[in-house]
Amino acid sequence: MSKAASMFHPKRLDLSGFVNTRVIRDHNKRNAFAQMEPERQALRYIIRNTSLPQRTRAQAQLQLSQMHCYTRPTQVKNRCVASGTARSVFRDFRLNRFQFRMQALAGELPGVKKASW
Amino acid sequence: MFSGTTRSLVGASKRLWTPISIRSLSTPNQPSAPSTKTSTTAPQIKAEPTPTSATSPTSAASTPVKESAAPEKAPVKEWLVEPWRSLTTLLTVLVLMILLQYSRSDRLADLEKNARLPRSVQALYLRPLRRKAEHGLPVCDLQLRSYSAENLEFFADFAIRAAYYLKLPVSGPVPLPRITQRWTVIRSNFVHKKSKENFERITLRRLIQIKDGHPEAVQAWLAFLRKHAFYGVGMKANVWEHESLDAGKALDASLPEIQKTVGPHLAQFGQREDNKRPGTIFDALDNARHAEPKNL
Numbered sequence: 001m002s003k004a005a006s007m008f009h010p011k012r013l014d015l016s017g018f019v020n021t022r023v024i025r026d027h028n029k030r031n032a033f034a035q036m037e038p039e040r041q042a043l044r045y046i047i048r049n050t051s052l053p054q055r056t057r058a059q060a061q062l063q064l065s066q067m068h069c070y071t072r073p074t075q076v077k078n079r080c081v082a083s084g085t086a087r088s089v090f091r092d093f094r095l096n097r098f099q100f101r102m103q104a105l106a107g108e109l110p111g112v113k114k115a116s117w
Numbered sequence: 118m119f120s121g122t123t124r125s126l127v128g129a130s131k132r133l134w135t136p137i138s139i140r141s142l143s144t145p146n147q148p149s150a151p152s153t154k155t156s157t158t159a160p161q162i163k164a165e166p167t168p169t170s171a172t173s174p175t176s177a178a179s180t181p182v183k184e185s186a187a188p189e190k191a192p193v194k195e196w197l198v199e200p201w202r203s204l205t206t207l208l209t210v211l212v213l214m215i216l217l218q219y220s221r222s223d224r225l226a227d228l229e230k231n232a233r234l235p236r237s238v239q240a241l242y243l244r245p246l247r248r249k250a251e252h253g254l255p256v257c258d259l260q261l262r263s264y265s266a267e268n269l270e271f272f273a274d275f276a277i278r279a280a281y282y283l284k285l286p287v288s289g290p291v292p293l294p295r296i297t298q299r300w301t302v303i304r305s306n307f308v309h310k311k312s313k314e315n316f317e318r319i320t321l322r323r324l325i326q327i328k329d330g331h332p333e334a335v336q337a338w339l340a341f342l343r344k345h346a347f348y349g350v351g352m353k354a355n356v357w358e359h360e361s362l363d364a365g366k367a368l369d370a371s372l373p374e375i376q377k378t379v380g381p382h383l384a385q386f387g388q389r390e391d392n393k394r395p396g397t398i399f400d401a402l403d404n405a406r407h408a409e410p411k412n413l
Contacts, residue, residue: 111264115317
């Protein structure tokens with residue numbers, strides 16, 4: 001299997017909102033993972049199944065390790081949809097902390113208010 | 118909780134009377150507007166009928182008399198203020214005004230005496246009606262969620278009224294515990310870690326329970342609520358259906374129909390055409406490629 005990440009690039013940019021090289025890369029990783037997940041799971045199953053012959057399991061191990069790194073779930077990282085930042089992104093809003101604050105103060109996030117207690 | 122909404126609605130009902138009377142009383146004044154446009158007495162004339170309408174909307178009989186008296190004063194003052202305007206035109210305008218006013222005020226009086234709001238509309242200003250549950254068997258739990266109490270209360274009220282007209286006994290709205298989510302974020306976009314800001318989002322919840330209603334009526338109710346979903350109010354329903362004791366027989370009877378519906382799905386199962394090989398899976402496992410060396 002070729003190691004080029006370009007195999008996962010879409011022909012046309014299928015993203016909207018804030019777009020960035022890193023955002024596109026993460027998007028490609030997500031697509032690659034989604035596409036190859038059944039195969040990964042099948043190989044994982046073969047590796048863990050002790051009733052299968054050792055040779056098959058070893059081959060499966062090899063195949064799994066040779067799969068492209070983009071197909072790994074650990075490659076996926078949540079990114080802010082408004083700024084593309086990868087740090088301190090709230091899962092609830094898919095926003096970076098600073099973007100969250102700006103939008104909350106602007107009243108763009110329904111129900112979010114300044115709290116004081 | 119609930120009295121709050123009813124109180125506000127009652128207030129609305131009181132207010133409802135004034136727009137009707139103001140509109141109907143102000144329309145006769147509209148023809149007078151061009152004649153009194155330049156005069157200084159215009160605000161006085163317009164100001165007179167409104168307090169009477171606000172204080173006594175029902176005593177419509179007294180108002181036309183006052184109104185007819187008011188324009189009589191007006192031309193005199195206008196005559197003094199604007200001497201260049203001819204008397205004849207003024208008089209014709211006056212007569213027209215009086216005629217118009219009489220006819221309209223009569224109509225208004227008739228309306229206020231004879232007409233009333235339809236009962237279903239009138240019921241909106243009262244507490245929602247409810248059916249009595251015969252057995253008290255819960256059939257459907259509807260949970261409403263919102264960030265704003267007003268929308269939530271309004272829609273809960275709407276749902277209860279809709280349930281009444283579908284003859285569904287309903288209990289609620291039960292205020293469920295609020296869900297408070299809090300976030301503390303650094304104020305700046307970079308460094309200054311000690312300066313922070315708190316945000317919160319409080320989700321309000323209401324539970325409406327339908328008791329011993331027909332499943333179809335419950336579905337109709339839910340569909341109606343979905344059709345008229347209110348902005349900013351989310352809905353979640355748990356529906357329970359109850360079967361008679363001989364449910365097994367009914368299941369057996371419905372089996373052929375179910376098999377028919379499942380057929381196309383089951384046809385999808387099986388081996389792929391391009392993956393077919395002679396022999397069973399055990400043959401494949403026993404061949405040399407998969408054979409495990411025994412002395413390992």
